[in-house]
Amino acid sequence: MxxxxxxxxxxxxxxxxxxxxxxxxxxxxxxxxxxxxxxxxxxxxxxxxxxxxxxxxxxxxxxxxxxxxxxxxxxxxxxxxxxxxxxxxxxxxxxxxxARTAPERGRITVACVDGEWHALPARLLAEVLRLRGWRVDYLGAQVPVAHLVAHLHRTGPELVALSSSLATRLPTAHATITACQAAGVPVVAGGAAFGPGGRYARLLGADAWAADARRAADHIENVPIARPHPGHQQLDDLPHLDDQEYTMVTRTRPALVRAVMRGLDEAFPAIRSYSDVQRERTAEDLAHIVDFLATALYLDDADLFTDFIAWTASILTARGVPAHSLPPALDLLAGELKDFPRATRLLLCGAERIAAPRPVSFAPARNHP
CATH class of the missing domain: 1.10.1240.10 (Methionine synthase domain)
Incomplete structure (x- = not known):
């Protein structure tokens, strides 16, 4: 090559x-x-x-x-x-x-969830829709919810096509879907973050889901999507959030990372020889683990977390970092979260997944930085 x-x-x-x-x-x-x-x-x-x-x-x-x-x-x-x-x-x-097509159909807004910087999938969809004669407002990456809703009120599109590749942005995606529907605009979700077959899109209340730009455009073109009825609340979708585990893990993320880094000096002695850059990368990996743990708590979905742990192990192995560095980190994190039963169960499942690896069911959309 x-x-x-x-x-x-x-x-x-x-x-x-x-x-x-x-x-x-x-x-x-x-x-x-x-x-x-x-x-x-x-x-x-x-x-x-x-x-x-x-x-x-x-x-x-x-x-x-x-x-x-x-x-x-x-x-x-x-x-x-x-x-x-x-x-x-x-x-x-x-x-x-x-590629120039006169807009003869209705208006569609295409946007990425706030915090989502992988904009190319949304850009591809925007261009496919334009080719098919839609008037498209492409808002790009990382669109804050308030600004997206203000745009909807100003322009009155027929629907929003919402894209996310990072699974950790799913709680924000949920808020975005709810806000768009409250403004009377239906949402078609797409991107790797929404899981195999779009299972998280359905869980979070999206009006439709599509696996790629072509199928999204086909669905928009051929399947009528009704205007949503405003008034539903996010907790109606996810009653398990009443236990506050997601909120507590999210709020204590920096402290959790610091505590595990301190504990790794004893639990994984090899880290003592790490350079400052290696320690910084380790802390970043721990932060991602906490983020995926929080998202799995939000969705009450163990597979999202265990698939991410298995994927992380494969990434570390490809970079010459021993995957056996992960179980000590998971154990330390479980110790910090011993009062949170759902979180500790997910961490145990993650450790078991490394011990008995199996194929990852989907690329868990941490993907590339």
């Missing part, structure tokens, strides 16, 4: 999406923005369907970027550069004459 920038003129582009995917991947991996954007423009010049380029070419290339990062074959900097190039490829497509 070449990592040299290509500057020679490109020949005609194959209409086979697999061939175009491979060529785009080479350019993205090499950090060659010129070749990547030229490939997309040339494909449209040669008659490639714009929607197919978005869904069958750019989206799979971006998914591979995440896989390569997870396997430690791309650095964080390379992953960020690759994502930026894919975003530029989408922009190049949107400006091409073949």
């Amino acid at each position: 070449s990592t040299e920038l290509r500057t020679a003129p490109l020949d005609a582009v194959s209409l086979d999406p697999a061939v175009l995917r491979a060529e785009l991947w080479d350019a993205v991996f090499a950090g060659d923005e010129y070749t990547a954007t030229t490939l997309v423009q040339r494909a449209l010049d040669d008659g490639h369907d714009p929607e197919s380029v978005l869904i069958d070419v750019i989206a799979p290339v971006q998914a591979k970027v995440g896989e390569e990062w997870a396997a430690n074959r791309m650095s964080i900097a390379q992953e960020h550069a690759a994502t930026a190039i894919n975003d530029r490829a989408v922009a190049a497509l949107s400006m091409h004459p073949a």
Whole structure:
């Protein structure tokens, strides 16, 4: 796989999406923005369907970027550069004459949950909807709930397409869904955060869910979505939140991380030889563990936490860090949370998952930074 920038003129582009995917991947991996954007423009010049380029070419290339990062074959900097190039490829497509469609349908708002910075899935959906003739307000990454609702009142869209890739943003997604529906606007949820088959989208009260941009556009186009009835409360959806475990774990997150870091000096002696940078990375990993624990408490879903622990173990192994560093951390965290039965049960399940590994049922959307 070449990592040299290509500057020679490109020949005609194959209409086979697999061939175009491979060529785009080479350019993205090499950090060659010129070749990547030229490939997309040339494909449209040669008659490639714009929607197919978005869904069958750019989206799979971006998914591979995440896989390569997870396997430690791309650095964080390379992953960020690759994502930026894919975003530029989408922009190049949107400006091409073949992708210009007059808006003849209703208005749709596309936004990411507040705290969600993976904006490319939402951008892909926005462009697919535009290609199909919708008027689209694409609000991008990290949209605060209050600003989103103000936009809905001002513009009156037919629905909101809400995207999230980070499972830890699901409590915020719940608040966002509830606020949009209270404003009388239905919500179609999408993104890896909402779990296999969209199970968390249904749990959190979304009006619909779709696995990808094409299926989301198909659903919006073909399945009527009724305006919601305002008035339901979040606790109506998740009565287990009455026990306050989610709230307490969330509020004490910094203290929990500090306590476990102190305890690891005794429970996992190898950490004493860590550099300052390694200790900082360990603290970041602990913070992610607490975040996923809190989210699993919010949803009352053990699989979300145990899948994340198994995924974290695989990430550590790919980076040469022993996965047996995780059980001591989970034990220490359980000791800090001994008065919280649901939390301690989840931590025990996480430790058991490492001891008896099985395939992860889905990529638990911590994904790449």
